Amino acid sequence: MSVDIISIIPELIIAGTGLLVLMLSVFIGKKFDGAIAPVSAAGIIFSIASVFVFNFYNTSSAFNNSFLTDNYSSFFRIFTLISALIFIGLSHSYVRGSVYIKRHLGEFYFLVLMVITGTMLMSASGDLVMLFISLELVSIPTYILAGYEKMNEKSNESAVKYFILGVLASAIMAYGFSMIYGATGEINLREIARVTINRGLLDTNFILITGAIMSLIGFAFKAGAVPFHWWAPDTYEGSPTIITALITTIAKIAAFAGLLRFLFVGFNGFSKSLWIVLFIIALSLLSAILGNLMALPQKNFKRLMAYSSIAHAGYILIGFAVASVDAQFAIFIYLMAYIAMNLGVFAVAMLVERTRKSEDIAAFAGIGHTNPFISICMIIFLISMVGLPPFAGFLGKLFIFKAGVENNLTWLVIIGVLTSVISLWYYVNIIKHMFFVKYEGSSDTVKIRAPGLSVFIIAVLAVFTLAMVIVPSVFILLSKNAAVFF
């Protein structure tokens, strides 16, 4: 029993910090507000430390095999926690400008910490129930956070849409899980794999395959893959920008971490199942094409990023369609690159939004002249999103495409690279506004106010984006070790 508790210490620390923050903000009140973010950050740092102290590289399972500690979960824990730390840093200056979040700061950080807990649990899930619970633990707080601006119609709309469609997706997924259970009689992922392989169910049992595809629909919804993406543009646009950043980064990590566990452990050898592979290829193809095309006409920055994240989900799914250990490591690299550049883009966008009170791409006008440093960093993030060297996005795309070509999906890779050329247009459009369009607003909003902490985070992310290509070996070693095996 005690061993079981030790395995989830990192998660317990985060959940405990969340509860602590909630309680203290209730009992101490406004006076505590200034300390909430630092306390949350401290909790995250303790959690990172505990991963190293207790169970890094130590493979074990707890709670009757529903909770797995291995390299994979350690990698995702650290990855999630570091992203979360950056996120807390960015939120620190953002919340001060937001009336609604400022009013309920304790609840805000509590919900964010719950999302982080859910994401960490997701990567360590060993059975279907655990997967479902952690996915809900990620989802429910994000529904609430999306509607955090109570009096803002758009925020309400986004929350309701996200909630209704999200619950629908969860229901489909739960139904899928029940079919898998029905077909195999197991809820433990490893047992499911053992049963399906022993009895050759992947070729013949359509209840199992239907169940798998219905579960994939649930994951595809969370990851925002076409055709399950309809919530994304409205939710991204309506949510407070900091929450949009949360949904595109940490919630995405959760979706992909869970999907990896589900497919690579539960459906070990799924690459032989034509239906599952075809389904993933269709998701990937549609996401890459539609995401990029739909991004072209967008004028609202957050809507643009919604479609951009759909497109990136499409590229990551190429890795799933390939279904090899090599592909897993490509997915890790891509995710690391994507999270870094996405957080960077949102960090800059939040500064612009705060000063200019607008979420349009046009609001970026002229910041290249007034704020050269963050503009150069923004160029790095955007060009990295296109996948051009020498930035992290290139490394991600290189390995994803490499995995695709290696496994006879060259045609999918060719569509992937061509759609990434399309993406150049809308990312460069932002660069164009930053440098070549004159800002027409009032003179006191010409220069973007950039707090030191945000600038520091932006700089760190930009350096990281560059470092991933210059010293890739570190990241490759990390990801190679993290691959999840049956």
Place this chain on the structure above:
Amino acid sequence: MGFNILSIITFFPIIGMIIIALVPNRAEKSAKWIALLVSLIMLGLSIYLWISFDPSQAAMQFEEKYRWISGVNIYYHLGVDGISMPMVFLTCLLTVLGVLVSWNITQRPKVFFALLLLLATGMIGVFVALDFILFYIFWELVLLPMYFLIAIWGSANRMYAAIKFFLYTLFGSVLMLVGILMIYFNSGLATFDILELNNAGIAPNLQNWIFFLLFMGFAIKVPMFPFHTWLPDAHTEAPTAGSVLLAGVLLKMGSYGFIRISIPVLPEAARDWAPAIAILSVIGIIYGALASLIQKDLKRLVAFSSVSHMGFVMLGISMLTPTAINGAVLQMFNHGCITGMLFLLVGMIYERTHTRMIEDLGGLANKVPLWAGILAFTSFASLGLPGLSGFWGEFLVLFGTFNKGTTFAKVIVYVSVIGIVLGAAYLLWMLQRVIFGKANEKLHDLKRLSWLEFLTLAPLIVIIILIGVYPAPLLNIINNSVNYILGM
């Protein structure tokens, strides 16, 4: 070698760029001095490279090879041979001239010179990289600074031209990336090293597909006939230094790719594709020349003449014989010098007259005689007057093609010769209208060429004459490596 000269040449500009970025805004005038110093040191290093280069040796020299990404066999591998070394020298030289010709730039000089140096790193890197991934990184590194050079300092239609250039070349290069990955997996060697992949024995059927993917990347960059439409816009709208480097170096990256990668790595496919490339090249030669004839804009005329001249380079490459490819490489070098010089000259006259329209110019021989003389000299070099460098490249290409002996090759030569005649026509007609004829009333008080401007042109004049009179030393260097690549 005690020190890694290729790495130093390649990354020295980045150091210069960082220094320029650190210069405070009030001292932005010093940016050009830093850029000049850096580019002169680069030029010095490239001259040192040329001197210490052993022309008798055909293989790669000054090689540097370090493990970079171990799991997937990506190496940091640099080296030069007789084909890339002249290109490195040309890049360094044109960078110096690009800095000199931009001396009086007033709009954000810091950023301008920083981008110019970043561009130099990308260009040199392409020519010295011997690992596919490294090659690709440098290849793409060129795009971003060039985009900004065109978009910030270009003329009226610059935004359109800049994004067109960016999208067009990226379209080609991502297909090239897929081709590179296919080579990696189908060679059976699991390496990205270009030298190890020479004659890797990929199945011929597959070679053709891979060749097509690489072809898209390289042919757009050259540009070959149906893919050339980005070129006139980009060249015309770019600032002078940008045009010089575009025409002088960036186009050569494409044809260099064919020689360094497509031919040795995919020899069978190169043979299968050769006739198609030859036909497209000839269409390019004739089309470019005809298009030059009708241009009203002087800079656009020079741009289209590049399409025609690069057609000769591609024709030479498509013949796959040592003579023709020698001619192609020589033509690459010469075209870089001559067209670079033409763009410099157009830029200089534009600064004085603020027009590039041929009909607005006229009688310039009386007003800026030195400029007019040099323009005439360069035009003669460009149309291939014996004794000047332009002659040798085209001559060797046509000679090599004719020597192939097949009827196809002979027909190709007959048609291309028309291109040379047309080349003489548009250049001479341009000279007639620009430097002779009745002077435009509006153009008066044109300043004579300054010392600085003459100094910018002088090195190229010397090179054009030297190679025109005695091409043997350069040809020797090229010849060994070309034979080596063709496996002879």
